[in-house]
Amino acid sequence: MKLYFLPGACSIGIHALLAEIGEPFEIEKAARPGTHEFESYKRVNPKGKVPALIRNDGSLLTEFPVIALYLARINPERGLIPTDIEGEIRVLEMTEYLVSTVHMQGYTRARRPEKFAPSESDYAAVKAMGLGIFQAGLDRAERQINGKDWLFEQMTIADFALFYLEHWSVVNGIGSLGQNCQTHHDRLWSKIEIRRAIESETMPSS
Ligand SMILES: N[C@@H](CCC(=O)N[C@@H](CS)C(=O)NCC(=O)O)C(=O)O
Known part of the structure:
Protein backbone atom coordinates (compact mmCIF):
# COMPACT_ATOMS: atom_id res chain seq x y z
CA MET A 1 0.00 0.00 0.00
CA LYS A 2 1.38 3.41 -0.92
CA LEU A 3 0.12 6.87 0.01
CA TYR A 4 0.83 9.79 -2.29
CA PHE A 5 0.97 12.99 -0.28
CA LEU A 6 1.95 16.64 -0.41
CA PRO A 7 3.68 17.94 2.72
CA GLY A 8 1.13 19.37 5.12
CA ALA A 9 -1.80 18.91 2.71
CA CYS A 10 -5.07 17.19 3.62
CA SER A 11 -3.26 13.92 2.96
CA ILE A 12 -1.88 14.29 6.52
CA GLY A 13 -5.27 13.00 7.70
CA ILE A 14 -4.83 9.73 5.79
CA HIS A 15 -1.15 9.58 6.72
CA ALA A 16 -2.11 9.90 10.40
CA LEU A 17 -4.81 7.24 9.97
CA LEU A 18 -2.31 4.82 8.40
CA ALA A 19 0.14 5.51 11.22
CA GLU A 20 -2.59 4.88 13.80
CA ILE A 21 -3.61 1.60 12.13
CA GLY A 22 0.02 0.56 12.25
CA GLU A 23 0.14 -1.81 9.25
CA PRO A 24 3.17 -1.31 6.96
CA PHE A 25 2.75 1.27 4.20
CA GLU A 26 4.91 3.34 1.90
CA ILE A 27 4.68 7.02 1.13
CA GLU A 28 5.68 8.98 -1.94
CA LYS A 29 5.57 12.69 -2.54
CA ALA A 30 3.15 13.76 -5.26
CA ALA A 31 3.71 16.82 -7.44
CA ARG A 32 1.98 20.18 -7.65
CA PRO A 33 0.45 21.61 -10.81
CA GLY A 34 2.89 23.71 -12.77
CA THR A 35 5.91 21.60 -11.90
CA HIS A 36 7.82 19.39 -14.31
CA GLU A 37 6.93 16.29 -12.24
CA PHE A 38 3.18 16.97 -12.33
CA GLU A 39 2.62 15.26 -15.69
CA SER A 40 4.15 12.02 -14.40
CA TYR A 41 2.09 12.27 -11.17
CA LYS A 42 -1.04 12.59 -13.31
CA ARG A 43 -0.17 9.24 -14.84
CA VAL A 44 -0.46 7.83 -11.28
CA ASN A 45 -3.55 9.85 -10.34
CA PRO A 46 -5.24 11.54 -13.32
CA LYS A 47 -7.04 13.89 -10.90
CA GLY A 48 -3.64 15.28 -9.88
CA LYS A 49 -4.73 15.54 -6.24
CA VAL A 50 -3.77 14.06 -2.90
CA PRO A 51 -4.46 11.91 -0.97
CA ALA A 52 -4.15 9.04 -3.43
CA LEU A 53 -3.74 5.48 -2.28
CA ILE A 54 -2.24 2.66 -4.32
CA ARG A 55 -3.70 -0.50 -2.85
CA ASN A 56 -1.90 -3.81 -2.55
CA ASP A 57 -3.47 -5.02 -5.79
CA GLY A 58 -1.99 -1.96 -7.55
CA SER A 59 -5.30 -0.15 -8.01
CA LEU A 60 -5.74 3.55 -7.28
CA LEU A 61 -8.17 4.93 -4.70
CA THR A 62 -8.88 8.66 -4.38
CA GLU A 63 -11.11 10.97 -2.31
CA PHE A 64 -10.40 11.36 1.39
CA PRO A 65 -13.67 9.98 2.81
CA VAL A 66 -13.51 6.92 0.56
CA ILE A 67 -9.86 6.16 1.31
CA ALA A 68 -10.56 6.55 5.02
CA LEU A 69 -13.61 4.26 4.85
CA TYR A 70 -11.61 1.67 2.91
CA LEU A 71 -8.80 1.69 5.49
CA ALA A 72 -11.32 1.37 8.32
CA ARG A 73 -13.13 -1.51 6.60
CA ILE A 74 -9.98 -3.55 5.91
CA ASN A 75 -8.90 -3.11 9.52
CA PRO A 76 -12.19 -3.92 11.30
CA GLU A 77 -10.46 -4.77 14.58
CA ARG A 78 -9.57 -1.07 14.99
CA GLY A 79 -13.23 -0.06 15.23
CA LEU A 80 -12.70 3.09 13.15
CA ILE A 81 -16.13 2.83 11.52
CA PRO A 82 -19.19 1.60 13.41
CA THR A 83 -20.70 -1.65 12.18
CA ASP A 84 -24.34 -0.64 12.79
N1 LIG B 1 -11.90 15.75 -3.09
C1 LIG B 1 -10.51 15.44 -2.85
C2 LIG B 1 -9.79 16.76 -2.70
C3 LIG B 1 -8.37 16.63 -2.42
C4 LIG B 1 -7.65 17.96 -2.53
O1 LIG B 1 -8.18 19.02 -2.92
N2 LIG B 1 -6.37 17.89 -2.19
C5 LIG B 1 -5.51 19.04 -2.28
C6 LIG B 1 -4.55 19.09 -1.09
S1 LIG B 1 -5.32 19.52 0.41
C7 LIG B 1 -4.62 18.94 -3.49
O2 LIG B 1 -4.33 17.85 -3.97
N3 LIG B 1 -4.17 20.08 -3.96
C8 LIG B 1 -3.25 20.14 -5.04
C9 LIG B 1 -3.68 21.20 -5.98
O3 LIG B 1 -4.87 21.34 -6.23
O4 LIG B 1 -2.79 21.85 -6.45
C10 LIG B 1 -10.40 14.56 -1.61
O5 LIG B 1 -11.33 14.55 -0.80
O6 LIG B 1 -9.42 13.81 -1.46
Whole structure:
Protein backbone atom coordinates (compact mmCIF):
# COMPACT_ATOMS: atom_id res chain seq x y z
CA MET A 1 0.00 0.00 0.00
CA LYS A 2 1.38 3.41 -0.92
CA LEU A 3 0.12 6.87 0.01
CA TYR A 4 0.83 9.79 -2.29
CA PHE A 5 0.97 12.99 -0.28
CA LEU A 6 1.95 16.64 -0.41
CA PRO A 7 3.68 17.94 2.72
CA GLY A 8 1.13 19.37 5.12
CA ALA A 9 -1.80 18.91 2.71
CA CYS A 10 -5.07 17.19 3.62
CA SER A 11 -3.26 13.92 2.96
CA ILE A 12 -1.88 14.29 6.52
CA GLY A 13 -5.27 13.00 7.70
CA ILE A 14 -4.83 9.73 5.79
CA HIS A 15 -1.15 9.58 6.72
CA ALA A 16 -2.11 9.90 10.40
CA LEU A 17 -4.81 7.24 9.97
CA LEU A 18 -2.31 4.82 8.40
CA ALA A 19 0.14 5.51 11.22
CA GLU A 20 -2.59 4.88 13.80
CA ILE A 21 -3.61 1.60 12.13
CA GLY A 22 0.02 0.56 12.25
CA GLU A 23 0.14 -1.81 9.25
CA PRO A 24 3.17 -1.31 6.96
CA PHE A 25 2.75 1.27 4.20
CA GLU A 26 4.91 3.34 1.90
CA ILE A 27 4.68 7.02 1.13
CA GLU A 28 5.68 8.98 -1.94
CA LYS A 29 5.57 12.69 -2.54
CA ALA A 30 3.15 13.76 -5.26
CA ALA A 31 3.71 16.82 -7.44
CA ARG A 32 1.98 20.18 -7.65
CA PRO A 33 0.45 21.61 -10.81
CA GLY A 34 2.89 23.71 -12.77
CA THR A 35 5.91 21.60 -11.90
CA HIS A 36 7.82 19.39 -14.31
CA GLU A 37 6.93 16.29 -12.24
CA PHE A 38 3.18 16.97 -12.33
CA GLU A 39 2.62 15.26 -15.69
CA SER A 40 4.15 12.02 -14.40
CA TYR A 41 2.09 12.27 -11.17
CA LYS A 42 -1.04 12.59 -13.31
CA ARG A 43 -0.17 9.24 -14.84
CA VAL A 44 -0.46 7.83 -11.28
CA ASN A 45 -3.55 9.85 -10.34
CA PRO A 46 -5.24 11.54 -13.32
CA LYS A 47 -7.04 13.89 -10.90
CA GLY A 48 -3.64 15.28 -9.88
CA LYS A 49 -4.73 15.54 -6.24
CA VAL A 50 -3.77 14.06 -2.90
CA PRO A 51 -4.46 11.91 -0.97
CA ALA A 52 -4.15 9.04 -3.43
CA LEU A 53 -3.74 5.48 -2.28
CA ILE A 54 -2.24 2.66 -4.32
CA ARG A 55 -3.70 -0.50 -2.85
CA ASN A 56 -1.90 -3.81 -2.55
CA ASP A 57 -3.47 -5.02 -5.79
CA GLY A 58 -1.99 -1.96 -7.55
CA SER A 59 -5.30 -0.15 -8.01
CA LEU A 60 -5.74 3.55 -7.28
CA LEU A 61 -8.17 4.93 -4.70
CA THR A 62 -8.88 8.66 -4.38
CA GLU A 63 -11.11 10.97 -2.31
CA PHE A 64 -10.40 11.36 1.39
CA PRO A 65 -13.67 9.98 2.81
CA VAL A 66 -13.51 6.92 0.56
CA ILE A 67 -9.86 6.16 1.31
CA ALA A 68 -10.56 6.55 5.02
CA LEU A 69 -13.61 4.26 4.85
CA TYR A 70 -11.61 1.67 2.91
CA LEU A 71 -8.80 1.69 5.49
CA ALA A 72 -11.32 1.37 8.32
CA ARG A 73 -13.13 -1.51 6.60
CA ILE A 74 -9.98 -3.55 5.91
CA ASN A 75 -8.90 -3.11 9.52
CA PRO A 76 -12.19 -3.92 11.30
CA GLU A 77 -10.46 -4.77 14.58
CA ARG A 78 -9.57 -1.07 14.99
CA GLY A 79 -13.23 -0.06 15.23
CA LEU A 80 -12.70 3.09 13.15
CA ILE A 81 -16.13 2.83 11.52
CA PRO A 82 -19.19 1.60 13.41
CA THR A 83 -20.70 -1.65 12.18
CA ASP A 84 -24.34 -0.64 12.79
CA ILE A 85 -25.95 1.35 9.98
CA GLU A 86 -26.95 4.37 12.10
CA GLY A 87 -23.46 4.64 13.58
CA GLU A 88 -21.83 4.25 10.19
CA ILE A 89 -23.91 6.87 8.36
CA ARG A 90 -23.40 9.44 11.14
CA VAL A 91 -19.61 9.01 10.96
CA LEU A 92 -19.71 9.28 7.16
CA GLU A 93 -22.00 12.30 7.37
CA MET A 94 -19.48 14.12 9.57
CA THR A 95 -16.47 13.04 7.51
CA GLU A 96 -18.13 14.21 4.32
CA TYR A 97 -19.08 17.55 5.87
CA LEU A 98 -15.56 18.18 7.15
CA VAL A 99 -13.93 17.39 3.80
CA SER A 100 -16.46 18.66 1.27
CA THR A 101 -17.70 21.73 3.09
CA VAL A 102 -15.27 22.83 5.78
CA HIS A 103 -12.13 22.07 3.75
CA MET A 104 -13.16 22.47 0.13
CA GLN A 105 -15.67 25.30 0.52
CA GLY A 106 -14.22 26.97 3.59
CA TYR A 107 -10.48 26.57 3.99
CA THR A 108 -9.76 26.55 0.25
CA ARG A 109 -11.66 29.84 -0.22
CA ALA A 110 -9.77 31.39 2.69
CA ARG A 111 -6.36 30.25 1.36
CA ARG A 112 -6.87 30.23 -2.41
CA PRO A 113 -9.51 32.87 -3.28
CA GLU A 114 -8.22 32.98 -6.86
CA LYS A 115 -9.74 29.54 -7.40
CA PHE A 116 -13.19 31.02 -6.78
CA ALA A 117 -13.04 34.55 -8.20
CA PRO A 118 -11.46 35.77 -11.44
CA SER A 119 -11.12 39.34 -10.19
CA GLU A 120 -8.58 40.25 -7.52
CA SER A 121 -10.95 42.86 -6.17
CA ASP A 122 -13.19 40.04 -4.95
CA TYR A 123 -10.47 38.09 -3.11
CA ALA A 124 -11.03 39.72 0.28
CA ALA A 125 -14.76 38.93 0.18
CA VAL A 126 -14.12 35.34 -0.94
CA LYS A 127 -11.56 34.87 1.84
CA ALA A 128 -13.98 36.20 4.43
CA MET A 129 -16.71 33.87 3.19
CA GLY A 130 -14.29 30.91 3.35
CA LEU A 131 -13.16 31.79 6.84
CA GLY A 132 -16.79 31.92 7.97
CA ILE A 133 -17.46 28.42 6.60
CA PHE A 134 -14.22 27.07 8.08
CA GLN A 135 -14.88 28.56 11.52
CA ALA A 136 -18.50 27.34 11.50
CA GLY A 137 -17.17 23.81 10.88
CA LEU A 138 -14.70 24.04 13.73
CA ASP A 139 -17.44 25.38 16.00
CA ARG A 140 -19.78 22.54 15.00
CA ALA A 141 -17.04 20.00 15.81
CA GLU A 142 -16.39 21.79 19.11
CA ARG A 143 -20.03 21.37 20.13
CA GLN A 144 -20.17 17.77 18.96
CA ILE A 145 -17.09 16.73 20.97
CA ASN A 146 -18.70 18.33 24.01
CA GLY A 147 -16.21 17.00 26.54
CA LYS A 148 -15.76 13.56 24.90
CA ASP A 149 -12.36 12.42 23.62
CA TRP A 150 -13.61 12.06 20.04
CA LEU A 151 -16.38 13.30 17.75
CA PHE A 152 -18.30 10.10 18.49
CA GLU A 153 -18.18 7.69 21.41
CA GLN A 154 -14.93 6.21 20.14
CA MET A 155 -12.20 7.17 17.69
CA THR A 156 -13.42 6.99 14.07
CA ILE A 157 -12.29 8.11 10.62
CA ALA A 158 -14.12 11.41 11.18
CA ASP A 159 -11.52 12.31 13.81
CA PHE A 160 -8.81 12.14 11.15
CA ALA A 161 -10.68 14.54 8.89
CA LEU A 162 -11.11 16.92 11.82
CA PHE A 163 -7.46 16.45 12.74
CA TYR A 164 -6.07 17.85 9.48
CA LEU A 165 -8.39 20.86 9.67
CA GLU A 166 -7.39 21.52 13.27
CA HIS A 167 -3.74 21.12 12.30
CA TRP A 168 -4.13 23.69 9.52
CA SER A 169 -5.72 26.07 11.96
CA VAL A 170 -2.85 25.62 14.42
CA VAL A 171 -0.02 25.76 11.87
CA ASN A 172 -1.40 28.43 9.54
CA GLY A 173 -3.26 30.54 12.07
CA ILE A 174 -6.56 30.30 10.20
CA GLY A 175 -9.68 30.32 12.35
CA SER A 176 -9.48 29.44 16.00
CA LEU A 177 -9.91 26.22 17.93
CA GLY A 178 -12.08 25.95 20.99
CA GLN A 179 -10.83 23.98 23.96
CA ASN A 180 -12.45 20.70 22.83
CA CYS A 181 -10.89 20.87 19.36
CA GLN A 182 -7.51 21.95 20.71
CA THR A 183 -7.48 18.98 23.09
CA HIS A 184 -8.71 16.68 20.30
CA HIS A 185 -5.90 17.86 18.03
CA ASP A 186 -3.30 17.47 20.76
CA ARG A 187 -4.60 13.99 21.64
CA LEU A 188 -3.79 12.78 18.11
CA TRP A 189 -0.66 14.91 17.71
CA SER A 190 0.77 13.49 20.95
CA LYS A 191 0.72 9.98 19.46
CA ILE A 192 4.33 9.43 18.53
CA GLU A 193 3.58 7.36 15.39
CA ILE A 194 1.32 10.10 14.06
CA ARG A 195 3.69 12.95 14.83
CA ARG A 196 6.64 11.09 13.29
CA ALA A 197 4.60 10.33 10.17
CA ILE A 198 3.56 13.95 9.62
CA GLU A 199 7.00 15.33 10.44
CA SER A 200 8.60 12.87 8.00
CA GLU A 201 6.72 14.58 5.17
CA THR A 202 8.99 17.60 5.34
CA MET A 203 12.22 15.64 5.73
CA PRO A 204 14.50 15.68 2.66
CA SER A 205 14.22 11.90 2.05
CA SER A 206 10.44 11.94 1.57
N1 LIG B 1 -11.90 15.75 -3.09
C1 LIG B 1 -10.51 15.44 -2.85
C2 LIG B 1 -9.79 16.76 -2.70
C3 LIG B 1 -8.37 16.63 -2.42
C4 LIG B 1 -7.65 17.96 -2.53
O1 LIG B 1 -8.18 19.02 -2.92
N2 LIG B 1 -6.37 17.89 -2.19
C5 LIG B 1 -5.51 19.04 -2.28
C6 LIG B 1 -4.55 19.09 -1.09
S1 LIG B 1 -5.32 19.52 0.41
C7 LIG B 1 -4.62 18.94 -3.49
O2 LIG B 1 -4.33 17.85 -3.97
N3 LIG B 1 -4.17 20.08 -3.96
C8 LIG B 1 -3.25 20.14 -5.04
C9 LIG B 1 -3.68 21.20 -5.98
O3 LIG B 1 -4.87 21.34 -6.23
O4 LIG B 1 -2.79 21.85 -6.45
C10 LIG B 1 -10.40 14.56 -1.61
O5 LIG B 1 -11.33 14.55 -0.80
O6 LIG B 1 -9.42 13.81 -1.46
